[in-house]
Amino acid sequence: MSQRSRTTRRRFLQQSSLAGLACALPSPVLLASTSVSGHAVVKNRAPLAPSAFYPLPLTHIRPTGWLRRQLVIQANGLTGHLDETWPDVGQNSGWLGGTGESWERGPYYLDGLIPLAWLLDDARLKAKAQKYVDWILTHQAANGMIGPASNDDWWPRIVALKALTQYQEFTGDPRVVPLMDRYFRYQLAELPKRPLRDWGKFRWQDELLSVIWLYNRTGAAYLLDLARLLHQQGYDWTAQYANFQYKEKITAEFIKLNEGGGLKDLALATHGVNNGQAIKTGPVWSLVSGSDTDRKATAQMIAELDRYHGLPNGMFSCDEHLSGRDPSQGSELCTVVEYMFSLARALAITGDPALGDRLEKLAYNALPGTLTDDMWAHQYNQEPNQVECSLHHKPWVSDGPESNLFGLEPNFGCCTANYHQGWPKFAGSLFLLSGGQDSDANDGIVAAAYAPCELRTTLRGTSVHILEETEYPFRGKVLLAVSPAAPLEFPLQFRIPAWAAGATIAVNGRSEPQPAAGSFARIQRTWKSGDRVEIEFPMQPRVSSWFNDSVAIERGPLVFSYGIGESWVKLRERGMTADWQVYPSTPWNYAVQLDSGGMASSIAVSESEVGAVPFSRKTTPVQLRVKARKIPAWRAEDGVANSLPQSPVASNEVEEEITLVPYATAKLRITAFPVLKS
Numbered sequence: 001m002s003q004r005s006r007t008t009r010r011r012f013l014q015q016s017s018l019a020g021l022a023c024a025l026p027s028p029v030l031l032a033s034t035s036v037s038g039h040a041v042v043k044n045r046a047p048l049a050p051s052a053f054y055p056l057p058l059t060h061i062r063p064t065g066w067l068r069r070q071l072v073i074q075a076n077g078l079t080g081h082l083d084e085t086w087p088d089v090g091q092n093s094g095w096l097g098g099t100g101e102s103w104e105r106g107p108y109y110l111d112g113l114i115p116l117a118w119l120l121d122d123a124r125l126k127a128k129a130q131k132y133v134d135w136i137l138t139h140q141a142a143n144g145m146i147g148p149a150s151n152d153d154w155w156p157r158i159v160a161l162k163a164l165t166q167y168q169e170f171t172g173d174p175r176v177v178p179l180m181d182r183y184f185r186y187q188l189a190e191l192p193k194r195p196l197r198d199w200g201k202f203r204w205q206d207e208l209l210s211v212i213w214l215y216n217r218t219g220a221a222y223l224l225d226l227a228r229l230l231h232q233q234g235y236d237w238t239a240q241y242a243n244f245q246y247k248e249k250i251t252a253e254f255i256k257l258n259e260g261g262g263l264k265d266l267a268l269a270t271h272g273v274n275n276g277q278a279i280k281t282g283p284v285w286s287l288v289s290g291s292d293t294d295r296k297a298t299a300q301m302i303a304e305l306d307r308y309h310g311l312p313n314g315m316f317s318c319d320e321h322l323s324g325r326d327p328s329q330g331s332e333l334c335t336v337v338e339y340m341f342s343l344a345r346a347l348a349i350t351g352d353p354a355l356g357d358r359l360e361k362l363a364y365n366a367l368p369g370t371l372t373d374d375m376w377a378h379q380y381n382q383e384p385n386q387v388e389c390s391l392h393h394k395p396w397v398s399d400g401p402e403s404n405l406f407g408l409e410p411n412f413g414c415c416t417a418n419y420h421q422g423w424p425k426f427a428g429s430l431f432l433l434s435g436g437q438d439s440d441a442n443d444g445i446v447a448a449a450y451a452p453c454e455l456r457t458t459l460r461g462t463s464v465h466i467l468e469e470t471e472y473p474f475r476g477k478v479l480l481a482v483s484p485a486a487p488l489e490f491p492l493q494f495r496i497p498a499w500a501a502g503a504t505i506a507v508n509g510r511s512e513p514q515p516a517a518g519s520f521a522r523i524q525r526t527w528k529s530g531d532r533v534e535i536e537f538p539m540q541p542r543v544s545s546w547f548n549d550s551v552a553i554e555r556g557p558l559v560f561s562y563g564i565g566e567s568w569v570k571l572r573e574r575g576m577t578a579d580w581q582v583y584p585s586t587p588w589n590y591a592v593q594l595d596s597g598g599m600a601s602s603i604a605v606s607e608s609e610v611g612a613v614p615f616s617r618k619t620t621p622v623q624l625r626v627k628a629r630k631i632p633a634w635r636a637e638d639g640v641a642n643s644l645p646q647s648p649v650a651s652n653e654v655e656e657e658i659t660l661v662p663y664a665t666a667k668l669r670i671t672a673f674p675v676l677k678s
């Protein structure tokens, strides 16, 4: 968000008043105690359409290995201390009853703090989150409204509901379901008079998730009326992408940023975060509509965003409106984490394995690539070809000169509040449940994304423990020790990424039929304690094609970059953290030499230990070596690499061998390379 939106927000805060309409509320539905348990799998309730897979209760998955280390880094970093150093979520927050920030920042912070606190079972973080939750749960207005009385915007409440549903799943707190029931009854009565607008209108699908969450627990029919009303008042994302018009880098003039404070429909329809959140819209709405076209809309959206705005780190450009395929354009951190959450939800509903491939690509590249190793500082915008992080106005569509600095709140504080959900929600979506909507007879487990973790769940009354040991994404081997409390027949499914042709699966040392790339491999058998599944993904480097026929080098789910020498210069202290500029200390203008046919077979791979900080330049767990030559005419202007020369390119410079490291470990980097003429 920008200065314009900030002004607009102030204006609406002045205009809005406490929604104090008297509203005779029907009493909440009676709830069977089993249906509101925090720890039971909840499937879709008729007449909702079935999902391919279902999220497991958040208490069932625990991160281990490098993933747990990453979450501990986050807890020790800004996430675990944000309220101590940033007044917007501090003691005076409107979401604690204070007179301070009362819009989206409190709920954003909770949306990541809650899963981090409970996944780590960290008492200090749980206590921090509980303060906000208790305030929300004990300050519901008589008419059902929740949140600070100083504004009545639907949007921040959409975020608060996402946070509350997670909190309920972790704790089983019996206050959450009745509060949501009263709120949704109030909103159903209120929306015809005070419809969704601006952010809420473009982000309605995130509320739909919470409406469906509650419907699956209570079965109250009015919730389906509310779902249909949200769809009716919300922006039609599926139509936007059925006939996609925004094929070029957006300009401030095109979206009339000077009129309407960036809140006109055209600005909101091309806004990065809105699009990241919108990626789940079709599948989530398909649960209500039953439409196959809706269910397939996510693949269509991603295809259009890739075609016109796709970047080699898996993101689409958005700085902060859609900004074309040039790898010097940026992507906002809020969009990274919202895109990840959308992918996890869309994957569960559709069962499309490609969404899991993309989820891993964002989690293992774009997310850690825009945070410092210690997670005390982040960027607003990251660039795949990021040659300098300094105060400059280029090349952003609508963002300010601080946008790619590492700091407390570069450009605007939305990402400061919102990025905390990235790692913990990813950890919570590693495993899913498969099975029929009306019976648990065919229930099974799905490995949707890979990282070290532990699953403890129950299938047909038998507890099942799965220990996943792996150094994926740095290595290709994944070991799963499957231990049901008693022998139990059920299907185990494994996502085989589209890049993983030649992957192998063995059970107790015996090879299974070779799985197809881009599918879910399924093994149905009577599992017994001590069974071991060994998956081996092929990890030879691959070449992918980007802007101006440039290439990126990938290996497994990791994208690789040339790590430019970094000189970190502190711009200013910011309480417990600081703002940093980063200047290049080595040349970066390399074109790479590929083998004939554009192959990567001569690229050498070296592996070393996965360090205490998994994504760190100091201890990169894997490096690649590739032949390259400099392109003297390719330079930076105002801290930005000029547009990539059209490949193939010629160079008379001396041949060098350069080292590529995981994208996320290089905070200055070249990721899309020109290709030398062979």
Ligand SMILES: [Zn+2]
Pocket: 001, 332, 333, 334, 335, 413, 414, 415, 416, 418
């Ligand atoms: Zn943001």
